[in-house]
Amino acid sequence: MTEFDETYDFVVAGSGGGSMCAGLLAKSLGHSVLILEKTDLVGGTTARSGGVMWIPNNPFMKRDGVEDSYEKAAAYLDSVLGDAADAPGASRERRHTYLTEAPRMIEFLAGQGIRLTRVSEWPDYYDERPGGSVAGRTVVAELFDVNELGLWKEKLRPSFIQLSLPATLEEMMELPAYKRSWQVKWLMLKLALRGLAAKLGGKHWVAGGAALQGRMLQAALRAGVELRTGSPVKELIVEDDAVKGVTTVKDGHAWRVGARLGVLINAGGFARNQGMRDRYQPGTSVKWTMAAPGDTGEMIEEMMRRGAAIAQMEERVGSQVTLPPGAEESEFKPTAQAMTASPHAILVDQSGVRYMNEGGSYMAYCKGMLERNKSVPAVPSWAIFDSQYLRKYMLAGTMPGSKKPQNWTDSGYLKAADSIDQLAAQLKIDTATLGATVERFNGFVAKNRDEDFHRGERAYDNWLGDWLHQPSATLGAIEKAPFYAVPVLPGDVGTYGGVVTDAQARVLRVDGSVIQGLYATGVSTASVMGRAYPGAGSSVGPSFVWGYVAARHACEPQSSTRPSR
Numbered sequence: 001m002t003e004f005d006e007t008y009d010f011v012v013a014g015s016g017g018g019s020m021c022a023g024l025l026a027k028s029l030g031h032s033v034l035i036l037e038k039t040d041l042v043g044g045t046t047a048r049s050g051g052v053m054w055i056p057n058n059p060f061m062k063r064d065g066v067e068d069s070y071e072k073a074a075a076y077l078d079s080v081l082g083d084a085a086d087a088p089g090a091s092r093e094r095r096h097t098y099l100t101e102a103p104r105m106i107e108f109l110a111g112q113g114i115r116l117t118r119v120s121e122w123p124d125y126y127d128e129r130p131g132g133s134v135a136g137r138t139v140v141a142e143l144f145d146v147n148e149l150g151l152w153k154e155k156l157r158p159s160f161i162q163l164s165l166p167a168t169l170e171e172m173m174e175l176p177a178y179k180r181s182w183q184v185k186w187l188m189l190k191l192a193l194r195g196l197a198a199k200l201g202g203k204h205w206v207a208g209g210a211a212l213q214g215r216m217l218q219a220a221l222r223a224g225v226e227l228r229t230g231s232p233v234k235e236l237i238v239e240d241d242a243v244k245g246v247t248t249v250k251d252g253h254a255w256r257v258g259a260r261l262g263v264l265i266n267a268g269g270f271a272r273n274q275g276m277r278d279r280y281q282p283g284t285s286v287k288w289t290m291a292a293p294g295d296t297g298e299m300i301e302e303m304m305r306r307g308a309a310i311a312q313m314e315e316r317v318g319s320q321v322t323l324p325p326g327a328e329e330s331e332f333k334p335t336a337q338a339m340t341a342s343p344h345a346i347l348v349d350q351s352g353v354r355y356m357n358e359g360g361s362y363m364a365y366c367k368g369m370l371e372r373n374k375s376v377p378a379v380p381s382w383a384i385f386d387s388q389y390l391r392k393y394m395l396a397g398t399m400p401g402s403k404k405p406q407n408w409t410d411s412g413y414l415k416a417a418d419s420i421d422q423l424a425a426q427l428k429i430d431t432a433t434l435g436a437t438v439e440r441f442n443g444f445v446a447k448n449r450d451e452d453f454h455r456g457e458r459a460y461d462n463w464l465g466d467w468l469h470q471p472s473a474t475l476g477a478i479e480k481a482p483f484y485a486v487p488v489l490p491g492d493v494g495t496y497g498g499v500v501t502d503a504q505a506r507v508l509r510v511d512g513s514v515i516q517g518l519y520a521t522g523v524s525t526a527s528v529m530g531r532a533y534p535g536a537g538s539s540v541g542p543s544f545v546w547g548y549v550a551a552r553h554a555c556e557p558q559s560s561t562r563p564s565r
């Protein structure tokens with residue numbers, strides 16, 4: 001029998017999306033909870049993220065009179081994921097649990113005082129499929145005054161949304177059009193007044209993932225969840241084939257923590273571990289990821305050491321990036337998510353040929369790049385655009401029409417030329433090929449129909465584009481010199497495969513049996529979304545939902561399938 005240094009009812013490794021949700025549930029059932037976080041900051045990549053959760057049929061849709069249902073969402077997942085025979089994380093049983101429990105989880109959080117809402121317009125990424133929704137199924141936290149955390153404020157991992165104005169994610173996405181729209185100018189004024197009021201009132205608003213995890217942290221602390229930073233979980237403690245606790249580090253020494261009801265692993269994926277990438281995702285690089293620094297995969301390896309099955313390890317939440325000089329080393333990489341879906345822009349491989357609908361999900365986009373690269377060099381691919389693009393849209397994190405740093409051109413990152421032929425010569429692409437690609441695309445623009453890849457035929461493609469551009473939000477000719485190119489890489493915001501878990505979030509062995517006492521959630525697991533990204537929030541949403549499911553299973557006294565101890 002292991003002698004523990006201390007014992008809690010429920011112990012969580014990692015302070016990711018599901019951790020505090022699980023902690024709140026366990027506390028609401030009267031149990032003691034300890035969350036151990038390896039880094040010095042709380043919240044994981046979830047805090048860094050947009051904080052968007054994909055929750056079909058959520059209470060805010062009902063509030064807003066938007067029609068959705070379990071059946072509709074199930075039909076959608078069926079149409080996007082199929083039977084997912086090669087993705088055990090996305091088994092029908094788990095999908096059913098996800099769709100059933102996700103709205104309940106949101107109700108639970110609302111009951112705990114977490115202020116959430118929905119983004120009204122954020123189409124599913126395959127909205128044209130059966131059951132797809134154009135209206136947002138996405139749930140986000142309301143802006144949060146991080147000063148309310150007191151001393152814990154400094155411990156919250158910041159979001160990638162670093163604006164001088166206190167804007168929500170939805171508002172932030174409008175801002176680049178401020179020069180062209182009175183509506184957005186008015187929004188800027190509103191945000192400036194909100195900023196002024198915050199200054200006078202001593203508030204420090206944060207948005208996105210920091211708002212979500214800030215609110216979760218506040219609620220967890222109030223409920224009495226114990227949270228320790230700088231406390232890596234090193235090992236699982238196993239006795240009689242069941243997990244009984246974990247080994248962490250306290251004051252520089254090994255420290256054994258017992259868990260009476262269960263251990264939940266919410267320790268992220270392996271986006272920051274090049275060795276694991278080389279093994280499971282060859283051709284991808286830690287230099288292209290935006291995942292938080294703690295995302296190094298050791299808890300997945302520890303669970304494997306204890307017999308856990310793994311699946312979907314090749315999958316990532318791809319997110320295209322373009323990296324000007326210095327960006328490789330930066331924590332926050334400039335996204336190119338909307339770039340080539342905007343008017344006056346396309347993506348071509350290194351032979352100058354267009355090869356995808358640039359409007360698809362970022363996961364599909366990056367998969368498409370890696371797949372193309374097997375037959376034609378396509379990593380990096382080139383974003384090709386004209387002066388209209390540069391005047392109206394963002395480039396590598398800079399505002400529309402702004403002067404670009406001199407070292408972008410000096411270093412060869414941003415290529416500029418007076419003609420497509422000259423641009424092709426700079427890119428070492430056959431001039432006739434690039435010329436034909438641009439001419440063909442411009443022909444589609446004139447017809448307002450992309451006959452090759454159908455860009456613009458689903459709501460999501462247009463949502464990524466420019467709502468002010470007519471007649472198509474996404475198709476616009478590349479015709480006004482100068483012409484430009486920048487490299488685009490298949491980056492990511494995290495990995496998407498890990499240990500296999502059942503519909504109670506219990507970790508399974510290769511033979512399908514349950515490792516008693518061990519639960520996992522988030523990107524430490526093989527995703528319930530299989531090998532696709534159905535809609536915005538398909539990573540944070542599941543992390544919360546499976547944390548909720550795990551804690552309920554472990555801690556609810558009447559649960560018949562509770563692990564035997």
Ligand SMILES: Cc1cc2nc3c(=O)[nH]c(=O)nc-3n(C[C@H](O)[C@H](O)[C@H](O)COP(=O)(O)OP(=O)(O)OC[C@H]3O[C@@H](n4cnc5c(N)ncnc54)[C@H](O)[C@@H]3O)c2cc1C
Pocket residue numbers: 013014015016017018036037038039041042043044045046047048049050051052053054160231232233234266267268269290291292293294295296297298299317493494495521522523524536537538539540541543
């Ligand atoms: C810029 C950006 C925007 C994004 N936007 C969205 C979005 O809006 N919606 C969405 O669904 N997805 C989004 N993503 C992806 C998403 O944020 C992540 O996939 C998701 O947050 C992962 O959550 P998690 O709960 O699994 O782990 P995390 O939130 O990453 O938490 C894991 C935690 O475990 C800790 N840890 C690791 N090892 C140990 C250990 N041994 N012991 C103790 N602690 C450990 C880590 O330090 C970390 O704090 C975005 C990502 C980025 C980078």
